[in-house]
Amino acid sequence: MEVSSGLGPRPGSSGLTREKHEEDQGINIENLELETLVNDSRSNHQFHSMGALDILRETVWILRFNSGGFMAIVAVLICPVSAVLLSNVLVDQSLVKRLSFRLLLVAKSSGLPLKPFVKQSCHRMAEMVISAAMCFPLFVTLLLLSKAAVVHTVDCTYSRKKFDASKFYGIICKIWKRIVTTYLWGCLVMSGCLTFFIVLLVVVSCVFLIMGFPSDLILYPAMVVGLIFSIIFANAIIICNTAIVISVLEDVAGPQAVLRSSSLIKGQTQVGLLIFLGSTIGMAFVEGLFEHRVKTLSYGDGSSRLWEGPLLVVMYSFVVMIDSMMSTVFYFSCKSYRLESASEENEPVLEAQVNGEVQ
Template identity: 65%
Template sequence: MDSYSESSPKMRLDHAKKQGSEEETHLPGLELEPPSGNNHHHRFHSMNALEILRETVRILRYNSWGFLAIATLLICPVSAAVLLSNLVIDHSLVKRLTVRMLLVAKTSGLPLRPFISHSCQRFAEMAISSTMCFPLYITLSLLSKAALVYSVFWSYSHKKFDASKFYSVMCKIWRRLVSTYVWMCMVVVGCVTLFLIVLLAVCNTCSIFGFSTQLIIYAAMAVGLIFSVVFANAIIICNIAIVICVLEDVSGPEALVQSGALIRGQTQVGLLIFLGSTIGMAFVEGLFEHRVKTLSYGDGSSRIWEGPLLVVMYSFVVLIDSMMSAVFYFSCRSFRMETSLEGESHSILETITFSAESVGIQ
């Protein structure tokens, strides 16, 4: 089935040119073999998180101008809106929402420590900021994810990004892409709501049984830790669902179910990818919070160049995260084929191309 060198994370692709002529084109990180006979198979191998990162960088180098255009036109505006949203939101609304959350926490028996107060304030800011940026999330952000998925797919097919072809494809798949994103939002909101309900129930139960404040805090931390793992898995499933609905003819809950089945056995790799991306985004957001929102030199001229620089850094992290999700999808497909289709010769790209041709991509 898949042949792969254990010492290298490289994927191997067989590439045949038209009219019988054979020409080797080298995509960084993709080792091309001369075709044998009429069987030309794109060979993949499941990868760990570091190998996926390396593969992502290789693809980025192969089609750097295309990915740069996507980042500039689609990702940067959304990144700027996300980072600047906290500067323009109605702080009185944030304060009212924070106070209500603190009252609920106090009623449930959760002690109002500085950490709890700060967490409630951050949650209120994130909720209002996400609501404000939702129109951008469902348009530019969703469009950028689809463009990156197709760019990765075309890179594996040794093609450059074609804006006209991408536009025709998007006209056909836009509805199912939006449908999948709406279901993603419902999953995320459901996870957060379930976490708050469980947290309040646990704190109320501990308070009723007369547990000490310290034990209530420990119980809340345990619930928070469990929620973090569940939420991370939900985000991973949602990210892969977007890739699936772009490359395959499925959408909505079907894409989410298929995504959950696809990453089975590769969850640890997905968690590492999610952790790395989350740390990167949090780091840039922290820098923006400190350097642009609260710190300035003299007349505040530092914001003139530090703000745009941090927006570019945030956009780059988002770009790498979306590309890694696409590469992770191919890795999971390879893993599933390795474990369930041993002895059969299948090409992942041929399978994906069959689904992609249904929406007009050649």
Template identity: 75%
Template sequence: MEISSGLSPRVNSVSSGEGKKDDPNHQNFELESIDLVSHTDHQFLTLNALEILRETVRILRYNSIGFMTIAALLICPVSAVVLSNVLVYQPFVTRLSMRLLLVAKTSGLPLKPFIKQSCHKFSEVVISAVMCFPLYVTLSLLSKAAIVYSVDCTYSRKKFDSQKFYLIMTKIWKRVVVTYLWVCVVIAGCLTLFIVLLVSVSSVFSIMGFPPDLILYPAMVVGMIFSIILANAIIICNIAIVISVLEDDSGPQALLMSSSLIKGQTQVGLLIFLGSTIGMAIVQGLFEHRVKTISYGDGSSRLWEGPLLVILYSFVILIDSMMSTVFYFSCKSYRMETSSEETQPVLEALTISSAFAEVQSHV
């Protein structure tokens, strides 16, 4: 593969002229990439959030059928389950929410409606994550790998090959799952640290004699600081998944490499995360309000609003995964250009080795 080592298609379109006359679609894609640049300096290699979004839209237009197929077969089923909370056992949510409220009261926080709603929402998210874990580790993870592979194929000016993708996944599935499990550990550790820190800070202020209403303010400061830390952790985890697919690293190594890779471009990752989070929150709120709460007449509106919102939610997840992959390529190309390092195209090597093994078995 020509660019699986991490080069941006923009760099490739300027530096390589091979295959431009073979396919007019490829030529159009490359010409669109060339339009935004007139030189190949380091500033050109680092893309901001808006440029990454524009690049993502171009890739989506280039292979819209493939990405929409991934969304329909792998993302939509998970989105429908997550939005509907069909697997969430409400007694568990209530029990966990009551325990959190008890902890909040013990630490000195006032039991205001905001605190109660936050505890209930946090409990719902935790129970949903636990109950939907089999879907996350299968369909959702497979969709992420398929999206990364499709973007890599686009950058390599190759068509998505389902048979080749199957051969690759048989080789790398274990390391992708291991990386995802480490991602879950990191996110769970961040949430646990937040609860411990929040309780500790609130307890200290309570012991010092501050009234509950005033204790709420330092708790809010802790929450804002934690939200930034969690956002950075999620960005690192998303890039680590991409690394586990495209490179021969997994688990803690992929997380460390991801952290090193995005240095200096954390702001871009935060903007991508913020946009995706807002988009998913809006769709979730609409689903909660329009489908779960409101029904017109006999409730027939749910027959089209529910599936439509599931499709929108799946599309946001698709764009988020694509932008994470483009962000990886942007960071990787800048790092390779500044350090002059080279990496082996792992996916292509896996495909060749698999094909060679098949030939050997038939001989």
């Protein structure tokens, strides 16, 4: 991968392997990819895995090369979902209040003090769960289709091709089932993490309550559990996002894609967490602006909502697209890292063979 140009050949490229595959049908595909990439690294000395800033820089180059295709994806697929998410038009506030009340009862029975922080956390979690349930049809159609389109466009960019909607339609018809299957398994993983967090939080709080700790002190171990859960949940989201990329580019789906993703990102988890943190901060910032400038009439007569609302929707959609692009580049970077590690492990053996031949 040529980080300096932003458009270098990516691992797993069909264009890189086709010529050698035609010369020798008996060569193993994985070994062929490794050999090709090692030869490229020797020729230009630019082949290496990337950090978070390198991935961001690569994403900008890709966006510039195929800007028309990405803008079409934002306008047609991502903006409608962003408008619904930011406005919460599908979220029933009565359901949010009911779920928030039940979570507060669970917190109270566990010994947690009902302080503003706990109340806000319960309300936010209830709103997140209800929003995910109500918007699920949009997530599994338009948003998932946009992720697949972004992955395909990034792959086309590495092959020096422009995004072709008709070609993408033909591809998506063939791979749509495995993408949806992988997405549903990802939702199952994240739901399991959330359920495990609630159960663990209740258990820890009850244990400290039985031990005689006052309710104010129980809040601190609960916060530690919440911090640990945040890291685990972030890793789960990274794995699920990478699994979707894998299901688009490779012939695997469902639990196999999730397991392959968890194996692929080993050694690059810190980079994935930085990408996730940056995307989360960007989305939260736009959500806060939309909440204050559009939903809440805190200034003037509200006429600026006519242009601020659509502008913030576009900004949010752009952040979502960049997040998908960086997840795709992160996938290629992880493959590069794995191939680098394999080449480093094999290098002493090759040197030994050369030395033996010389003797």
